[in-house]
Amino acid sequence: MSxxxxxxxxxxxxxxxxxxxxxxxxxxxxxxxxxxxxxxxTLQCVAGLITPARGRIVVDGRVFFDSAAGINLPAQARRxxxxxxxxxxxxxxxxxxxxxxxxxxxxRAERARRVARVAEQLGLGGFERRYPRELSGGQxxxxxxxxxxxxxxxxxxxxxxxxxxxxxxxxxxxxxxxxVLRDVGTAAVVVTHDFTEAYRLGxxxxxxxxxxxxxxxxxxxxxxxxxxxxxxxxxxxxxILHGTVIKATPDRIQLRWRGHVLEAVNSPTHSYLPPxxxxxxxxxxxxxxxxxxxxxxxxxxxxxxxxxxxxxIADEDFGTTWTLRIRLDAPGPPDQGDYDLxxxxxxxxxxxxxxxxxxxxxxxxxxxxxxxxxx
Amino acid sequence: xxxxxxxALLLSLRVDALATLLNALVGIPxxxxxxxxxxxxxxxxxxxxxxxxxxxxxxxxxYLIVLLGxxxxxxxxxxxxxxxxxxxxxxxxxxxxxxxxxPLLVRTAKAAFESVDRDLERAAYTLxxxxxxxxxxxxxxxxxxxxxxxxxxxxxxxxxxxxATLMLAGNIPGKTATVPLAIYTAVQTxxxxxxLVLVGVLTALSCLVIVAANRLGARAT
Numbered sequence: 001m002s003x004x005x006x007x008x009x010x011x012x013x014x015x016x017x018x019x020x021x022x023x024x025x026x027x028x029x030x031x032x033x034x035x036x037x038x039x040x041x042t043l044q045c046v047a048g049l050i051t052p053a054r055g056r057i058v059v060d061g062r063v064f065f066d067s068a069a070g071i072n073l074p075a076q077a078r079r080x081x082x083x084x085x086x087x088x089x090x091x092x093x094x095x096x097x098x099x100x101x102x103x104x105x106x107x108r109a110e111r112a113r114r115v116a117r118v119a120e121q122l123g124l125g126g127f128e129r130r131y132p133r134e135l136s137g138g139q140x141x142x143x144x145x146x147x148x149x150x151x152x153x154x155x156x157x158x159x160x161x162x163x164x165x166x167x168x169x170x171x172x173x174x175x176x177x178x179x180v181l182r183d184v185g186t187a188a189v190v191v192t193h194d195f196t197e198a199y200r201l202g203x204x205x206x207x208x209x210x211x212x213x214x215x216x217x218x219x220x221x222x223x224x225x226x227x228x229x230x231x232x233x234x235x236x237x238x239x240i241l242h243g244t245v246i247k248a249t250p251d252r253i254q255l256r257w258r259g260h261v262l263e264a265v266n267s268p269t270h271s272y273l274p275p276x277x278x279x280x281x282x283x284x285x286x287x288x289x290x291x292x293x294x295x296x297x298x299x300x301x302x303x304x305x306x307x308x309x310x311x312x313i314a315d316e317d318f319g320t321t322w323t324l325r326i327r328l329d330a331p332g333p334p335d336q337g338d339y340d341l342x343x344x345x346x347x348x349x350x351x352x353x354x355x356x357x358x359x360x361x362x363x364x365x366x367x368x369x370x371x372x373x374x375x
Numbered sequence: 376x377x378x379x380x381x382x383a384l385l386l387s388l389r390v391d392a393l394a395t396l397l398n399a400l401v402g403i404p405x406x407x408x409x410x411x412x413x414x415x416x417x418x419x420x421x422x423x424x425x426x427x428x429x430x431x432x433x434x435x436x437x438y439l440i441v442l443l444g445x446x447x448x449x450x451x452x453x454x455x456x457x458x459x460x461x462x463x464x465x466x467x468x469x470x471x472x473x474x475x476x477x478p479l480l481v482r483t484a485k486a487a488f489e490s491v492d493r494d495l496e497r498a499a500y501t502l503x504x505x506x507x508x509x510x511x512x513x514x515x516x517x518x519x520x521x522x523x524x525x526x527x528x529x530x531x532x533x534x535x536x537x538x539a540t541l542m543l544a545g546n547i548p549g550k551t552a553t554v555p556l557a558i559y560t561a562v563q564t565x566x567x568x569x570x571l572v573l574v575g576v577l578t579a580l581s582c583l584v585i586v587a588a589n590r591l592g593a594r595a596t
Contacts (some may be wrong), residue, residue: 050499075500082501092516102502150504302388 004187005029005155009045009055009065017041017234018052018211023202028181028188031209032198032218033234039191040085042208043157046189048075059155060187081148081186084159087140089132089147095119096128098143102151118146137165138173145177149184156181156188162197174200195235199223207231208354215327225267229281229373238342239284241335242375253372254281258331258340262306264370271375281373286323286344288369291353292362304364312359314341315350322350328359380569382549383557386465387534390553393527394472394533398480399475400480403522403527406484407510412551430479436542439471442487443543472533480522480529485522488514497568524591531584536576 008021014075018038022029031039044050046057048064051072057065059080064073089098096115097336117123131138141161146154161177162170164297165239178201198205199219206216214234215227225231232240236318243257250271252266264282266272292304300307310328325339334340343363345355354359395468408414409421427435443450445460454460459465491514499509515522539553544551546560561570 044497047497048502048503075497076503076505078501079503080501082498084494084498086494088492089497090498090513101499101504105503120474147498147502 005189006056007042007046009052009057011041011045011050011052011055012100013041013105016041016211020053020208020211020213022206022213022216024189024206026187027203028178028190028201029204029206030198030202030210031189031191031206032195032202033193033214035193035304037208039208040159040195040201043082043159043189043191046075046155047080047157048078062154079151079154081153081156082170083144083148083156083158083161085139085191087132087144088144089140089215091132092128094131095124095135095143098132099124099128099146099150101147107296110239114150116149121149130229138169138351141165141173145180149186153186155157156184158188158190160191160193162192163194170197173349175178177201207234209234224371225270226283226371226373228375232281232283232373235238237283238286239336240281241283241340242279243277243282245274245278245280247276252367253280255282255372258328260328262365262370263367264372265368266372269286270374272372274375279375282373283371283373284341284365284369285371287321288365288368289341289343290364291343291345291349291355292364293353294358300311305367306365306370307362308364309360309362310340312355312361315355321346322355324355325365377569378402379548379552379557380572383554383573386468386549387554388551390465390468390472391510391530391533393469394476395530397469397473398476398529398533399526402477402480402525403515404480404486406522406525407488407514409481410485410488411510411514425478426479427475428482432475432538433542435474436471436539437492439467439474439539443467445471449563462543463545463547463551465544465551466534468540468553471539471543472536475536475539476529476532479532480525483528484522487518487525490521491517492510520591524588527584527588527591531581563579 003023004026004121004267006023011018016038018041018043020038029043042051044188045052046064051216052065052067054067055065056067063069064078065071089122090101093101098119100115103114119128121143124139124146125141126141127135132143135143141164145161162174163258165173181201182320190201192201202219204216205219205222207222208215209230215222215231217225221340226235226237229240230311243262245257246254246256246261248266253266254264255262255264308328310326312324313327314325316323324343324345326341327334327338328340350356405420405424409417440447440462442448444462445454450460452460452546461470487545495517496509496512499513505511535555535557536553538553540553541556546552546556548560552560554577556588561573
């Protein structure tokens with residue numbers, strides 16, 4: 001599939017340099033990364049609110065900007081729907097006038113029809129004559145989205161569309177927004193610093209850090225194959241660990257960690273072949289560590305891959321799950337401060353295994369659950 | 376009321392209305408440009424429009440004579456061409472009042488424009504509005520109360536204008552003697568009753584202005 005959206009731009013503002021290039025094929029692309037990474041600046045360049053020093057921006061074959069060819073469409077001509085962080089609703093206009101603001105040049109009847117359709121689509125029927133200050137946070141978000149959709153944009157840009165809402169509403173509206181974006185089928189770029197939001201909303205996730213793109217991948221690929229340790233850290237992945245390579249082949253990587261030999265699956269698509277004795281970073285998802293029940297036959301390495309043992313030195317209750325901090329039975333300093341591994345178990349498991357009382361455990365990790373991070 | 380008292384009042388109202396109108400026409404666009412655009416000479420314009428606020432009015436009046444007087448930089452060519460000079464006409468009183476009042480409007484309106492969220496203007500651009508239409512449909516309505524407050528201040532400043540008017544327009548009864556100048560003359564010549572009437576009228580007007588400004592302030596928040 002050809003890319004519907006191509007973005008390459010370079011721009012310097014005092015104290016910050018933005019230099020990014022990525023592309024996406026329809027659907028929703030999420031720009032994900034910490035605050036101050038250049039995500040909003042990118043949106044403003046795509047919308048034509050800021051002119052980059054160099055670059056090229058193409059949407060569905062329309063060239064918005066091309067510094068080499070001297071093309072720079074004004075924001076007014078780009079037909080891009082922009083949902084601002086904080087929504088930027090016109091406080092002196094009613095909901096209907098906000099929704100219809102981009103349709104001022106259309107005939108009155110058409111404008112009214114489209115405002116009515118957008119209002120209905122977003123569940124704003126009956127609120128047309130209210131002013132923004134008389135709406136709830138969720139309704140404001142919908143008006144902002146509706147105002148951008150009413151112009152039937154070639155591209156939707158959403159800057160932290162949910163950050164102004166409180167948590168329960170944010171979850172509900174996240175799924176609603178996902179549905180609306182799927183329904184209208186308009187290509188969209190969403191900016192967020194929340195990985196769950198990025199994963200729920202995006203087809204492709206572009207990871208920003210310090211004004212650069214550190215990875216751009218379909219969302220599942222990003223989830224399981226972060227391109228580097230720094231990407232994994234930006235994603236907030238727990239249990240990023242450091243060992244030494246023993247042997248790497250295209251399908252397996254053997255590594256030494258805290259006195260144990262671990263076996264990991266190498267990436268089938270992007271095999272990583274570091275030389276023996278090279279340092280290597282990898283991560284283990286806390287919910288993929290298997291505690292071994294003591295009432296079954298003794299654990300052995302033939303049945304249990306990557307078998308290790310250790311002591312629970314701390315545990316925390318997260319409501320539906322417990323997070324255990326385990327220190328391995330191995331000499332030397334633990335990998336993550338005072339513990340080696342974070343393990344997540346459901347409440348039920350925590351109770352059945354009586355972990356509160358019983359702190360010493362053997363556990364195993366399937367080789368498919370140890371993910372190496374290229375450096 | 377004596378004919379001079381009445382004419383002073385009428386003259387003051389006429390001068391003040393015109394000065395306020397000129398302030399609106401010049402000051403509001405100027406304030407918008409100073410708030411929203413970065414251009415060459417911006418700092419200079421900012422300085423020039425603030426200076427009359429800080430300088431003694433007689434100094435501003437002196438500069439106005441240097442600029443517009445019969446032998447002034449602008450005044451001399453006009454006088455040679457037409458035989459007419461603005462100095463010592465009632466138009467001079469308008470010019471003096473306008474220049475003296477402009478800083479108050481420009482500074483207040485500029486702050487009002489600056490307080491409008493820029494994302495609102497950006498939203499209007501993405502929705503197809505030109506900068507001019509955005510300024511008229513979004514920025515101006517949202518800055519309205521601040522601008523009106525600035526106009527009220529400009530109006531009252533123009534009403535009380537004395538020093539620069541005296542320098543450029545003189546104190547010609549029935550022609551350039553506005554209420555503040557007429558009060559001065561009345562006190563100097565011992566016409567106590569005339570002075571009292573004019574002072575009373577100015578005080579009443581000033582009270583009205585304060586009430587109006589407070590109402591606007593309350594609505595702005």
